[in-house]
Amino acid sequence: MIRLSVMVYRFDPAMDTRGRLVQYTVEANEGARVLHVLHAIHDSIDQTLSYRYCCGSGQCGSCAVRVNGEPVLACMEEARDGMVIEPLKLAVKKDLVVDLMQNIDAIAFLVPRAELVFPAKDEIDAIKPLRSCIECLCCISVCPAMDVTKFLGPAAMRQEIRLALDPRDSRDRITDSVKEGLFTCTSCQACWKVCPKNIEIPGKAIEKLRAFANKKGLTLPRHQEVAALVKETGRSVTRIEPTFLEQVGEVLEPYGTGIPKATMGFFVGCMYNMRLPKTALDAMEVLRRNGFRIIIPKEQVCCGSPLIRTGQLDILDTLKRKNIETFRSRGIDTVMTMCAGCGSTLKNDYKNLPFTIMDINEVLTKYGIEQPAHLPIRATYHDPCHLLRGQGIREQPRQLIRQVVDLVEMPAICCGSGGGVKSGMPDEAAALGKRRGEDIQKTGADIVISSCPFCEFHIAGHTDRPVKNITSILLEGYKEKDKKRQ
């Protein structure tokens, strides 16, 4: 037997005005799940504890709760000492029981055609991965868009694409899904990462539906403009000042005389090239100081992310071919990105690449960096969705930041700039940005650090604190170090 002390959220609408966390200590068997701890509390300490469960084997989706903030199925998640068990972020009925029905009822259902069309194997194969949803609503609990705008949510979008792919269904699911908020998804990936059935809703549902919407002429006008710009210029933003690529040579040699630590191709991305070139130049300084040789082919174009996220796939293959060929022809074996969106796209949406993609945070932590001066600054870090969830990079940026400033954490939530939302749904983007501004305020940090041009650009509009890229703050650390030496 093991002894576990846990905190459980308690709230009885008949008696309480607000919920509270209560500590319980129970005995449990080795390998016990969160659900078994709840059973132990209910059976031996407090029978009034309300929680929902049924199958006990991860197949009915009744028992989802948040453990230490993360939605999980209580019956499958291993119980840990010190864990905090709270309800999903939905209307709480009592204790851990939330109102699931409002969201489940809103999920669409198949309306059969008059005559039966039996789906073919390839159609079944396309639908199957979308079918294992158990409507536990973990995804809805974490969806930022649903908090600030009208959006039926990830589970409902998953169902719309499932129906859209089914020849037996008689309705126009594309138009329905647009009405239900298809374009409000920021592609933050939070829904997918908490899904107990690992259903890739952003890629397999949202982006697919948006591609179908594109074929029906339902793409948002602002997104169409972006696609037209990419088609015309190879870039998703317009030139307003000298670009990064215009300011640097094709090869940047490391400072000093030693052998380069490594040679990297650099994929700069539209935003750092044309909106935040100064930041990209800071990054080059940090890399050169740390002994990297950087190759920067000038023919590189947009990675295609703004088109993929918005379902506009016409010229995607052309962009991909061009980018791959650009780096391949130079014999580059590692291509570094510093834009989280480009990195995620190159890693996840490009197939069979002849080179490896590494984010700049991975590069700097893998090879190690010269210690910068520690600046007397308290900083908070905003996890870019496409870095944290798109590339699974969480620790590396923190490791770098702690070398130069003090870090105070805040929850990892989307800032609202992704998925075409900033351009297509500016009010929603602003609402999410505002919340991020409030989160930043709460940390009491002096500055905000991030590692994505979209996040940096967007958050800067919603906080009074300076927003800096990781490499910029590292460069400040180096400058301070040099100043002290003099």
Next chain:
Amino acid sequence: MDCHVLVIGSGGAGVRAAIEASTYGDVVLISKTIVGKGGCTPMAEGGYNAVLREQDSCGIHFEDTMKGGAFLNDPELVKILVAESPQRMDDLIRWGAVFDVTADNKVAQRPFGGQRFPRTCYAGDRTGHEMMTTLVERLKGLPVETLAETTVIDLLKDSDRVIGACALDEKGDLITITADSTVLATGGGTRVFDISTNSASGTGDGYAIGYRAGAELIDMEMVQFHPTGAVFPYDARGRLVTEAVRGEGGILKNVLGERFMKQYDPERMELSTRDVVARSIATEINKGRGTKNGGVYLDVTHLPREQIENRLPVMLEQFLTFGVDIRIEPMEVAPTAHHIMGGFRITQRGETTLPGLFACGESTGGVHGANRLGGNALADTQVFGKRAGEAAGMSEKRIKNIDPRQIVAQRERLSRFLNGSVSPAVVARELQLAMWIGAGIFRNANDLRSTLAKIMHLPASDLKAVSERNLSECCTVQNMCLTATIICKSALLRPESRGAHVRTDICHAWDAATSPFAHTYISHSREGIERRATL
């Protein structure tokens, strides 16, 4: 609240019945859980038996089912099952079910135990979930009122006739629903055993509720122990490891590495019927050839990885969560109480012995005899769910008079719980252990009698509800005690080993085909065992 048809239970049978009944009038579907999440259908993994190929036939499906059921099945019900199962499969497909298909776009089928043709249709190893999702989608488009998280505590009667039910809503308030006809689709009850595959709702409520109202139950001693339940972690013991694992080629080995099914059924090996495989595993474990966690090995490591990933994704995911990668290491399994073959005596239209009361799915008896074939339960839910829903729907509209004394009695029962003194969890625990030890896979009269005595002494009438919201737990535990009693009594009524029911204290010369006995029966007013007509 009044309606034409009241359906109690929201698993595969209940929802199917509600769908069908809605053609005839207003239907109320009442669920202890959330519709689509409760019952055992969403957890059913392996498949749905239906004759779909020319090489197969309903005659063979009938024979397999009768033989598997040790010839205790009601042949007329079995004929209906095999004949209508393909039609009900068509319904599901029409409504959007996503079953696996073959390269030539036909519903794929795999072999299951005790069947001479691979006739088990499947959606990976989440077949029941696929069906349930489809049924709930269908239900959404129909004018059926659902009462979720509402616990029926007893049926309402107007003299002999059932006229609805009284229930507790989620806050514990007593409500009544009158109906021209009532369908019990409350599923099974193997939660009365310590080790069980059932969901939290498999507590035998329907058997108890129907019994108290006076309906007759048959063959309640016939409890299927599924051969393969998980043994680790301890708190999740009994969790179903689908027969599809063996259907796909999984092999059983004892701790010495011996493929022991050779000793017990060399012909059918791992794909013998469930009663045989469960007893073989139990014997191996009892003889000390089990693992230290008290199981035997079930091994699929010789199968291609893609086959495991595509055909057994839920198994793969569940075992990975518990630290076992079934692609490279064997599972540990042991028998677990799974399904109750017995239940309400029904006609072909799903009528019970009480006027106004219908039943379908696992709450009924007769379809599966003494041992159910894997894949026949999901088919049963659809075939007899439709039949019961249809018959209930076609019944006449009537004027219903609730006898106020019934409501008074219920209020008294509930107020006793509020003033009670024993934790229902404690009583449930004692009951489950007693049943596992004394009424499990191997039975004898002494153990059955002492188990019965133990249950009788459990303080089922002195259970404590700490608040109104806890009243339903007390009712559930009372139902568990009554269901367990019925199982033990029925087991004593059958003086033979037959199918899943093994009496180690009785030797007899006959086999299943020549047994002189037919159904056991039990109700308020009578109990006994039927003799077979001359064979």
